Amino acid sequence: MPRMTMIEAIRDAMDVMMGRDETVVVYGEDVGYFGGVFRCTQGLQQKYGKTRCFDAPISESGIVGTAIGMAAYGLKPCVEIQFADYMYPAYDHITQEAARIRYRSNGDFTCPLVIRMPTGGGIFGGQTHSQSVEALFTHVCGLKVVVPCNPYDAKGLLISAIEDPDPVIFLEPKRLYNGPFDGHHDRPVTPWSKHEAGEVQAGHYTVPLGKAAVARPGSAVTVLAYGTMVHVALAAAADAGIDAEVIDLRTLVPLDLDTIVASVRKTGRCLVVHEATLTSGFGAELVSLVQENCFHHLEAPVVRVAGWDTPYPHAQEWDYFPGPGRVGRALQEILES
Template sequence: MARMSMIEALRDAMDVMLDRDPKVLIFGEDVGYFGGVFRCTAGLQTKYGEERVFDTPINESAIVGMAVGMAAQGMRPCVEVQFADYVFPAYDQITQEAARIRHRSNQMFSCPLVVRMPTGGGIFGGQTHSQSPEALFTHVAGLKVVLPSTPYDAKGLLIAAIEDPDPVIFLEPKRIYNGPFYGNHTGKSVTWASHPGGEVPEGHYSIPIGKADIRREGTAVTVLAYGTMVYVAEAAVEQTGIDAEIIDLRSLLPLDVDTICASVQKTGRCLVVHEATRTSGLGAELIAEVQEACFWHLHAPILRVTGWDAPYPHAAEWDYFPSPARIARALTQVMEA
């Protein structure tokens, strides 16, 4: 076991798969010589050569389109879109081509493609480097959507995604790439809570896509979260002292409905937390799933704490984020209902 940041764990996963499978390719904007804007692919081109790890033009549609063709012919491309905000030119390729190949070809072709994207805010990147578009992909049949919160999960899930026979959207919460996992914004300063990384096994291992992780067991209320918000929710629970059960979804599509519903049926209460905007966010689907399966077990309405229904507010991003204080208030409200 080695202690790694999420960036190091992701790089290790790609290293393992490049070494293990000659069909694996890594490409995207600046991922080769430069090692990626966040250095996730640093050193891989030197180790595996420019035919296995290479740079592309700034053209997301071409990056993903080329990867779809490669995947349909038996390669296993793992491509990087530099920020999730940049993926929209490639949305057609992902949703109309990659997601449909297996079904349009009557199982003659598959598309073992991974699209990696840093997602979410917290790096003062402004409107075009901070969005959380996960709900746009969870609506698309034929895709899998993954969003890890720990280095251990990041490596295991990325290996599983590269080995998967179908396309996987792999979202990486950049706010926890290098350690700090949440911040409290006061005036013009941000106070970070430090996070030392996590223990990650050496070599090959995988985590099944579609399986949530119970991060904290409890009996009073179920909190559903993913990515950075798992840590923020943990901080809120510590503030309130409420015996909450925190479930890290990890896989957004498919959802682990069994684990979610077993928890809510035990606790009788549910709170959903995500950074993306409220309206039509993934929280709405989570609430619908819980209400349909657990209605007669609920003791209170299901609440959600989310980002605003507004364009990403660069100057006020730390007010936009669900904070420990906002989540704590919602937990108290659920418990008092």
């Protein structure tokens, strides 16, 4: 299989779908001629023309609003919000319109819309380029929320998202865009922990929405993570020498509760890791679900490791992130409790 970065895999997914389905259109700020600020759409306008891949004004509300109309009338727009932090002007359209079209129309209309957003930190982008916004969407009925952690999954999940008849929020961790990441920011990277060296299948394939993956089997403790934090969890378990089972959720909504429950009932312990702020983060939902479904199997309280409850600290970016050290200490504490 060819080797790709996550950027290349995401671009390949859009290329495959634009070639298979002429109703797929791609647009956003600088997405056409320039190929996107991260080059995820590079070459698509040249290949498919300015009516299939084009630039939009600097108006997130306009991008999403027009995409909802296109989706309702039969197109399959895959639009880009340049950074997840920029989505707030479009939040009303996403939550009040896109998420509800199927229900308000009694199924007469659907909204096959994908909204791609680079998410999280790791590029020293500061407060307005580094936010993790997944919890703002997982709370909204009618939206699906996807966060891949490697190139193979990124391509397969994006194809599934484009083919899905309902709106999908597709969050792309920026720290994983350009190459392998071993969970540490202070030493050279190693090959991808899954699908070695970023190997990605050519052509069309799908990774199903709503199905988690076991990134690392283990029996001592279950770690639930997604996106960049999957690699951090893997590094923490390896550094600490703990037999942790790391679950890559991949899709937050719909959530693969069966895989989570099976793992926690096996290990009896659970750690939840995410990059977003702790309070009201998606981890709180995971803790509640584990408590409700695995209470009699738990041998220790469920623990969360997350970002600080503070505006994004540009100058302290690497302290803000849950790193292998923080995660490893939490693993040790769970095993000792």
